[in-house]
Amino acid sequence: NAGVMQNPRHLVRRRGQEARLRCSPMKGHSHVYWYRQLPEEGLKFMVYLQKENIIDESGMPKERFSAEFPKEGPSILRIQQVVRGDSAAYFCASSPPGSSYNEQFFGPGTRLTVL
Amino acid sequence: GQQVMQIPQYQHVQEGEDFTTYCNSSTTLSNIQWYKQRPGGHPVFLIQLVKSGEVKKQKRLTFQFGEAKKNSSLHITATQTTDVGTYFCAGWGAGNNRKLIWGLGTSLAVNP
Secondary structure (H helix, E strand, O other): OOOOEEEOOEEEEOOOOOEEEEEEOOOOOOEEEEEEEOOOOOEEEEEEEEOOEEEEOOOOOOOOEEEEOOOOOOEEEEEOOOOHHHOEEEEEEEEOOOOOOOOOEEOOOEEEEEO | OOOEEEEOOEEEEEOOOOEEEEEEEOOOEEEEEEEEEOOOOOEEEEEEEOOOOOEEEEOOEEEEEOOOOOEEEEEEOOOOHHHOEEEEEEEEEOOOOOOEEEOOOEEEEEEO
16 A cells, blocks of 8 residues: 655745646545645645635645645645745645544655755 | 643663663643654654553554553663654644644664
8 A cells, every 4th residue: 555645845936936746645545634844844734625625724824835735636835936945845745534633644745946 | 732741852872871861741642653764764653552651562562552641751771772753742632632742752863
């Protein structure tokens, strides 16, 4: 059973470009979470999605950031017009349906560098 | 809003010494989870505690959940270099507060 997959693992963008990060949850998992981690810092919750629904986006910046988890295909975190401050590791985690209290399984992350 | 504080932020120990990290919530938690992140890696689930006063052990690691379900601790006995990493606690809010709140983590360095 493959774990959570994220791609790309490393992404370099110039200021003003768009960054598109993909996350394929574990098989059978319907809950997806996105986190941002700056170097030497903790995890910052961004958004929680279930299939075709955004459940909680309280951690997501209001502008330039969006997330989706379509019926088919991976979850996408999209950052438009990237700025240097967006440089960070972005982790996706998934958990199975049912109880909200399940453990979260993390992907390897996408390291975004904005030049 | 609900917060989970974790102390210390950093800890440097000699191999063989013990290590403890503490997690305190501003509100009662439904349960608490602990994760470990190795340098350059991603968080990996270690354990979940649900019951008031619960104690669980994994080899040299001992996890406790406070009686009031507002605090938790992770204790490592006789640290090894393989214990290096950042340990995060994350608590699910109780009642209608269904959100996983993360501590900022404790980074452990072990000198051989």
